[in-house]
Amino acid sequence: MKIIACIKQVPDSEAKVKAEDGRVNWGDAPLVINPFDEYAVEAALQQKEANSGSAVTALCVGPESAKEALKHALAMGADEAILVSDPALESLDTAGAAKVLAAAIQKIGGADMVIFGRQTLDNGAGLTPAQTARVLHFPMLGLAGSIKVEGGSVMVERVIEEGKQTVSAKLPAVLSVVQSIGEPRYPSFMVIRKASKANIPVWALSDLGLAAPSPVVLRRELINPPVAQTSIEIISGETPEAIAETLVEKILAEKVL
Amino acid sequence: MKTFVYIDHFQGAVQPASWEALALGKSLGAVSAIVFGQGVDAVIKSAFEYGAEEVFVADDPALAEYRAEPYAATLSALAAGHNPNLILFPTTARTRELAAMAAVDLESGVLTDVVGMEVSGDEILATRPIYEGKLLEKTTCGGKIVLATIRARAFPKPAQTLGASGAVNKVEVKAEALSEVKGYAASESAVNLGDASVIVSGGRGVSNNPSLGLEEKETAQKGFELIGELATVLNGAVGASRAAVDAGYIPYAHQVGQTGKVVAPDLYIACGISGAIQHLVGMRNAKVIVAINKDADAPVFQQARYGVVGDLFQMLPVITAAFKKKLGK
Numbered sequence: 079m080k081i082i083a084c085i086k087q088v089p090d091s092e093a094k095v096k097a098e099d100g101r102v103n104w105g106d107a108p109l110v111i112n113p114f115d116e117y118a119v120e121a122a123l124q125q126k127e128a129n130s131g132s133a134v135t136a137l138c139v140g141p142e143s144a145k146e147a148l149k150h151a152l153a154m155g156a157d158e159a160i161l162v163s164d165p166a167l168e169s170l171d172t173a174g175a176a177k178v179l180a181a182a183i184q185k186i187g188g189a190d191m192v193i194f195g196r197q198t199l200d201n202g203a204g205l206t207p208a209q210t211a212r213v214l215h216f217p218m219l220g221l222a223g224s225i226k227v228e229g230g231s232v233m234v235e236r237v238i239e240e241g242k243q244t245v246s247a248k249l250p251a252v253l254s255v256v257q258s259i260g261e262p263r264y265p266s267f268m269v270i271r272k273a274s275k276a277n278i279p280v281w282a283l284s285d286l287g288l289a290a291p292s293p294v295v296l297r298r299e300l301i302n303p304p305v306a307q308t309s310i311e312i313i314s315g316e317t318p319e320a321i322a323e324t325l326v327e328k329i330l331a332e333k334v335l
Numbered sequence: 336m337k338t339f340v341y342i343d344h345f346q347g348a349v350q351p352a353s354w355e356a357l358a359l360g361k362s363l364g365a366v367s368a369i370v371f372g373q374g375v376d377a378v379i380k381s382a383f384e385y386g387a388e389e390v391f392v393a394d395d396p397a398l399a400e401y402r403a404e405p406y407a408a409t410l411s412a413l414a415a416g417h418n419p420n421l422i423l424f425p426t427t428a429r430t431r432e433l434a435a436m437a438a439v440d441l442e443s444g445v446l447t448d449v450v451g452m453e454v455s456g457d458e459i460l461a462t463r464p465i466y467e468g469k470l471l472e473k474t475t476c477g478g479k480i481v482l483a484t485i486r487a488r489a490f491p492k493p494a495q496t497l498g499a500s501g502a503v504n505k506v507e508v509k510a511e512a513l514s515e516v517k518g519y520a521a522s523e524s525a526v527n528l529g530d531a532s533v534i535v536s537g538g539r540g541v542s543n544n545p546s547l548g549l550e551e552k553e554t555a556q557k558g559f560e561l562i563g564e565l566a567t568v569l570n571g572a573v574g575a576s577r578a579a580v581d582a583g584y585i586p587y588a589h590q591v592g593q594t595g596k597v598v599a600p601d602l603y604i605a606c607g608i609s610g611a612i613q614h615l616v617g618m619r620n621a622k623v624i625v626a627i628n629k630d631a632d633a634p635v636f637q638q639a640r641y642g643v644v645g646d647l648f649q650m651l652p653v654i655t656a657a658f659k660k661k662l663g664k
Contacts, residue, residue: 089466091467091593091612092612095466095470096469096470097470113594114594171444172435173438173439199466199467200465201465202447202467203431203445203447203448205431205434205447207435208403208432209436209439212435217403217404217513217514218403218432218436219514220403220428220431221428236428238427239427239527239529240348240519240521241520241521242519243516243518243519244516244519245402245516246515247515248513258587294443294476294477294478295444295445295474295476296476297473297474298460298472298475300471300472301462301470301471301472302470302471303468303469303470310626310639310640311640311642312631312636312642312643312644313641313643314644318649318650318653321643321650322653322654322656323657325625325641325643325654325657326654326657326661329641330661332623332640334533334601334623335533335569335601335662
């Protein structure tokens with residue numbers, strides 16, 4: 079089975095992110111593989127192990143620096159990694175990213191399964207998986223908590239607001255996965271070192287025979303959220319009961335119940 | 336402005352933010368509701384009662400279960416035939432996919448998790464959180480038909496006018512499906528944090544009570560029982576920090592924060608949660624935040640309106656009792 083895990087590089091979730099001169103500034107925080115996409119790589123590796131003769135390709139659209147995220151996927155166990163990078167892709171929206179990913183997947187020679195994380199930490203829209211499926215005309219199985227491949231079909235347990243739904247489709251298919259797929263494996267130091275030396279091919283738009291998709295969704299303004307004017311009031315009292323009584327009175331006075 | 340609002344439901348149970356989307360659409364001009372499924376008369380009735388002027392309905396066996404492809408194709412064809420300026424959705428697992436696909440069909444884009452909307456000239460400007468809520472952006476969509484999913488509780492809920500009705504228009508169904516729904520299991524603890532007006536959450540601290548003499552997980556279970564009792568008295572939902580979920584104290588569906596659910600309840604009570612940034616961005620839009628923690632230096636106190644420095648095992652039962660008394664329960 080040919081499995082492609084689509085990943086993105088984002089600022090670390092510990093980063094203090096600020097809007098500065100209309101741009102996003104994350105200071106000196108490191109760029110890392112999008113944490114949700116680690117689950118996509120983990121799911122891809124689990125499927126490789128469960129289906130003999132399979133291989134995992136990690137695919138990323140991003141700047142040259144995104145090779146580091148791909149190296150993380152290699153260290154986790156991906157067989158190969160491909161970066162699509164082009165200066166013309168700087169203001170890509172999710173539909174544009176889907177077109178680029180679909181073209182790259184076709185250039186790879188197609189896939190039986192394309193796996194995404196549920197969303198990215200930066201934009202967080204969570205649209206790219208379904209849009210890639212739409213461009214490829216593959217079925218979309220979103221928010222999978224477990225995956226089972228059998229006889230050319232894939233069955234997932236989809237985690238939705240109301241519970242769990244079992245959905246199946248014929249391969250090839252696009253999947254997005256949630257955390258219950260299992261914790262991403264942690265690569266050993268030796269493997270990380272080996273992956274750090276990997277030579278990762280970089281494809282430009284011309285390699286994909288694609289013109290730069292013009293973004294439809296455009297940012298007009300970037301805002302630092304207003305700092306909440308919370309002045310904390312620590313409730314104290316002689317006994318827990320006295321504290322509880324004061325606290326409950328204060329909460330009821332807020333008229334939020 | 337002509338707005339279509341997609342009413343998202345699961346087996347007839349409507350995601351309440353659908354009605355908030357309907358009210359938002361109405362505030363911008365003419366509003367029609369879209370209802371897909373099979374046997375959806377009750378949903379249509381509610382759509383009129385919550386303010387729809389007309390309802391577009393695809394009631395068909397092929398749409399009995401939500402599946403991305405036939406729903407998206409049916410929606411895209413409907414939109415292309417009527418050219419609304421805007422299609423609004425509540426943000427749910429289903430609509431994220433549905434809107435994403437319809438946007439590809441309509442050569443447009445989706446503004447997701449919208450928390451504010453304004454119209455300036457011809458342009459619809461949507462405010463949405465990005466970078467886990469650390470930033471906000473105002474975005475616009477250059478497509479002829481703009482698609483937007485709104486975050487639950489970000490816009491006012493409309494009043495219900497019982498008995499209201501209007502025109503029901505049949506929609507042509509595009510039935511081609513690429514997947515098959517095999518089964519469904521309700522979550523063991525039905526939890527919808529996004530719509531909850533009160534959330535009581537637990538963190539690592541729920542397992543910290545050596546005096547019980549129990550194993551870590553058993554202690555945590557006791558802690559979450561106390562949290563559940565308070566949540567019940569307040570008609571609220573039970574939340575959790577990532578630490579509590581990762582430690583296996585409670586299922587993922589309860590997780591609040593960056594990798595869980597971003598919530599905005601009226602009241603958020605954080606118990607034994609130290610307040611990692613990933614958690615704080617998930618709950619800081621709550622109207623009133625209360626923190627209960629043993630550690631007076633815990634960062635959670637910097638976000639809270641009221642704080643209690645104390646042991647949750649000691650405090651929660653007396654707080655629950657005090658609420659019961661005051662609320663007459």
